[in-house]
Amino acid sequence: xxxxxxxxxxxxxxxxxxxxxxxxxxxxxxxxxxxxxxxxxxxxxxxxxxxxxxxxxxxxxxxxxxxxxxxxxxxxxxxxxxxxxxxxxxxxxxxxxxxxxxxxxxxxxxxxxxxxxxxxxxxxxxxxxxxxxxxxxxxxxxxxxxxxxxxxxxxxxxxxxxxxxxxxxxxxxxxxxxxxxxxxxxxxxxxxxxxxxxxxxxxxxxxxxxxxxxxxxxxxxxxxxxxxxxxxxxxxxxxxxxxxxxxxxxxxxxxxxxxxxxxxxxxxxxxxxxxxxxxxxxxxxxxxxxxxxxxxxxxxxxxxxxxxxxxxxxxxxxxxxxxxxxxxxxxxxxxxxxxxxxxxxxxxxxxxxxx
Amino acid sequence: xxxxxxxxxxxxxxxxxxxxxxxxxxxxxxxxxxxxxxxxxxxxxxxxxxxxxxxxxxxxxxxxxxxxxxxxxxxxxxxxxxxxxxxxxxxxxxxxxxxxxxxxxxxxxxxxxxxxxxxxxxxxxxxxxxxxxxxxxxxxxxxxxxxxxxxxxxxxxxxxxxxxxxxxxxxxxxxxxxxxxxxxxxxxxxxxxxxxxxxxxxxxxxxxxxxxxxxxxxxxxxxxxxxxxxxxxxxxxxxxxxxxxxxxxxxxxxxxxxxxxxxxxxxxxxxxxxxxxxxxxxxxxxxxxxxxxxxxxxxxxxxxxxxxxxxxxxxxxxxxxxxxxxxxxxxxxxxxxxxxxxxxxxxxxxxxxxxxxxxxxxxxxxxxxxxxxx
Numbered sequence: 001x002x003x004x005x006x007x008x009x010x011x012x013x014x015x016x017x018x019x020x021x022x023x024x025x026x027x028x029x030x031x032x033x034x035x036x037x038x039x040x041x042x043x044x045x046x047x048x049x050x051x052x053x054x055x056x057x058x059x060x061x062x063x064x065x066x067x068x069x070x071x072x073x074x075x076x077x078x079x080x081x082x083x084x085x086x087x088x089x090x091x092x093x094x095x096x097x098x099x100x101x102x103x104x105x106x107x108x109x110x111x112x113x114x115x116x117x118x119x120x121x122x123x124x125x126x127x128x129x130x131x132x133x134x135x136x137x138x139x140x141x142x143x144x145x146x147x148x149x150x151x152x153x154x155x156x157x158x159x160x161x162x163x164x165x166x167x168x169x170x171x172x173x174x175x176x177x178x179x180x181x182x183x184x185x186x187x188x189x190x191x192x193x194x195x196x197x198x199x200x201x202x203x204x205x206x207x208x209x210x211x212x213x214x215x216x217x218x219x220x221x222x223x224x225x226x227x228x229x230x231x232x233x234x235x236x237x238x239x240x241x242x243x244x245x246x247x248x249x250x251x252x253x254x255x256x257x258x259x260x261x262x263x264x265x266x267x268x269x270x271x272x273x274x275x276x277x278x279x280x281x282x283x284x285x286x287x288x289x290x291x292x293x294x295x296x297x298x299x300x301x302x303x304x305x306x307x308x309x310x311x312x313x314x315x316x317x318x319x320x321x322x323x324x325x326x327x328x329x330x331x332x333x334x335x336x337x338x339x340x341x342x343x344x345x346x347x348x349x350x351x352x353x354x355x
Numbered sequence: 356x357x358x359x360x361x362x363x364x365x366x367x368x369x370x371x372x373x374x375x376x377x378x379x380x381x382x383x384x385x386x387x388x389x390x391x392x393x394x395x396x397x398x399x400x401x402x403x404x405x406x407x408x409x410x411x412x413x414x415x416x417x418x419x420x421x422x423x424x425x426x427x428x429x430x431x432x433x434x435x436x437x438x439x440x441x442x443x444x445x446x447x448x449x450x451x452x453x454x455x456x457x458x459x460x461x462x463x464x465x466x467x468x469x470x471x472x473x474x475x476x477x478x479x480x481x482x483x484x485x486x487x488x489x490x491x492x493x494x495x496x497x498x499x500x501x502x503x504x505x506x507x508x509x510x511x512x513x514x515x516x517x518x519x520x521x522x523x524x525x526x527x528x529x530x531x532x533x534x535x536x537x538x539x540x541x542x543x544x545x546x547x548x549x550x551x552x553x554x555x556x557x558x559x560x561x562x563x564x565x566x567x568x569x570x571x572x573x574x575x576x577x578x579x580x581x582x583x584x585x586x587x588x589x590x591x592x593x594x595x596x597x598x599x600x601x602x603x604x605x606x607x608x609x610x611x612x613x614x615x616x617x618x619x620x621x622x623x624x625x626x627x628x629x630x631x632x633x634x635x636x637x638x639x640x641x642x643x644x645x646x647x648x649x650x651x652x653x654x655x656x657x658x659x660x661x662x663x664x665x666x667x668x669x670x671x672x673x674x675x676x677x678x679x680x681x682x683x684x685x686x687x688x689x690x691x692x693x694x695x696x697x698x699x700x701x702x703x704x705x706x707x708x709x710x711x712x713x714x715x716x717x718x719x720x721x722x723x724x725x726x727x728x729x
Contacts, residue, residue: 033485110695117485118389119695122630125623126695129688133681140674268496271489279486314504321497328482328490
């Protein structure tokens with residue numbers, strides 16, 4: 001098995017899983033497919049990169065790329081741990097801010113005026129355009145360029161992959177920090193969502209508000225607060241996805257970050273993950289996102305080896321489009337619908353009954 | 356800049372965007388099919404001109420290039436830039452062939468666009484609402500990626516694309532005559548769309564959008580109605596693609612996969628125009644195309660760099676070129692949000708259709724009664 005393909009695919013799949021989860025959470029509560037979702041990650045990535053660069057400038061830290069010997073093998077840690085902590089924190093904060101602005105400034109007021117799903121969808125598009133425009137102006141601003149250039153990062157083709165923590169074990173196996181981070185992140189996220197949704201009162205309230213908002217309101221549940229929490233979670237995960245895009249640019253189908261990339265390419269794959277998971281299932285969306293990530297890179301890889309035609313790899317994105325088409329046409333409930341048994345019901349949520 | 360050129364450019368913009376918006380209006384406005392893959396159908400027009408029509412031009416010019424017609428046709432893909440540069444020198448001396456190419460492009464785009472719309476209507480029959488929107492968006496993205504890398508379709512490099520045959524070269528003023536061509540197409544589409552709006556089938560489209568169950572209850576075939584709307588709307592989008600490809604002001608001299616599949620320009624702009632004009636309102640679509648074409652799209656695309664320079668953004672440390680690009684995004688976004696908040700029904704909301712007058716209905720009933728009695 002190709003280890004490097006596996007690690008980079010895992011990072012890519014985790015990014016998709018994070019984005020799919022956010023899209024699903026928003027769809028469950030606000031009933032709109034958020035076209036701006038992957039752009040929230042880019043906002044977070046730019047904020048994180050800028051503040052990381054400022055931190056490096058303030059402390060005068062220089063990237064230290066000489067490997068050290070450790071019990072694992074030769075370990076490279078280019079910056080101190082605060083550098084990475086700032087990146088993770090800032091990306092989460094800015095992801096949440098960008099998501100809450102979208103909800104409170106645009107979607108909620110429109111919903112109050114009785115806008116239908118189409119208008120809300122268009123509104124998320126408009127918000128996406130506003131973010132693109134902001135990033136266009138931001139990432140070519142003289143000061144931003146200067147501060148990023150100080151740590152050798154190009155503001156319109158942003159990547160910090162060279163500053164990722166890396167380990168080369170004694171056996172010559174290459175492990176990147178983003179890979180470990182993404183694996184831990186997905187496991188922790190799954191566990192904490194499980195605990196939140198099924199082991200706490202808040203989780204009961206959240207599930208009730210999604211299933212039947214008017215009834216939940218009658219029972220004294222603050223539905224508005226539940227919606228706000230789900231927007232916060234989805235902004236948080238979008239921010240973390242942005243951090244991964246920054247630190248692992250080049251992994252899988254992740255291109256270096258600019259105002260448009262990789263959000264424009266990734267948006268349909270993220271929707272694919274959400275739809276394959278069954279749009280009304282939180283855990284389904286995580287599994288769906290991971291699945292899309294793996295099949296998008298592994299199937300063309302196998303096909304390319306099988307036919308001996310490396311050109312086929314370029315069409316990798318077509319696979320997620322096909323996955324969307326097949327799911328919607330033949331199993332519209334997605335994974336959640338296929339795994340409807342008692343054992344799975346808990347994880348994938350109850351099938352929504354339609355009259 | 357030359358005033359005549361500016362005027363031609365703006366009129367071409369208006370015409371292309373009106374045809375495109377009218378197509379979207381039939382699908383999304385009148386029938387309620389949320390087509391977020393409109394660019395896919397627009398691209399059909401570009402492919403027809405850049406690929407099929409160019410082959411006709413090459414075959415016609417083959418004898419003067421000293422190659423066989425079949426070789427010339429094959430060279431359209433394998434050696435596009437050099438071949439088409441020479442074909443475009445010869446084509447202005449062949450008015451007959453040029454006119455055939457124009458007519459062929461229009462007809463082929465209508466047929467192929469309709470065909471693709473018919474194919475895309477398969478999911479439209481099974482899915483509803485936002486699921487369908489995502490499905491069509493995914494289909495459009497999938498087609499885009501396929502067209503980008505499949506060389507026999509759009510040439511070797513997705514950013515360069517295929518050179519368009521200079522079919523208006525024979526008139527001596529390609530810019531002016533292509534503008535007139537676009538204007539005529541737009542007027543024909545306007546007349547057609549207005550008739551469709553008032554016709555029984557147009558009213559049926561709106562009935563299906565508003566209440567499928569009732570339309571079904573009075574014996575209408577919902578599947579057929581949605582299919583028809585997809586075919587008509589997609590054929591019109593492909594027509595807009597032809598108009599775009601032939602315009603030296605808008606498309607330049609070539610069509611590239613990267614520009615004809617652009618979802619901002621050819622899916623989201625028409626959506627913005629349709630919402631601004633009023634969903635399903637044909638007059639609204641025309642009005643918003645004219646307003647935006649004249650006031651925003653045209654002048655801003657042309658003058659955005661001058662606006663950025665006039666605002667002295669570089670003194671704030673902002674890059675003027677990127678500010679100019681961002682300006683277009685900000686305008687379309689602000690416009691959509693303002694319209695959604697202030698005038699969600701659009702500038703000209705859906706208007707009642709002209710129906711047959713009471714007297715005429717009475718006369719028809721009397722006539723049928725007399726025939727029965729006889």
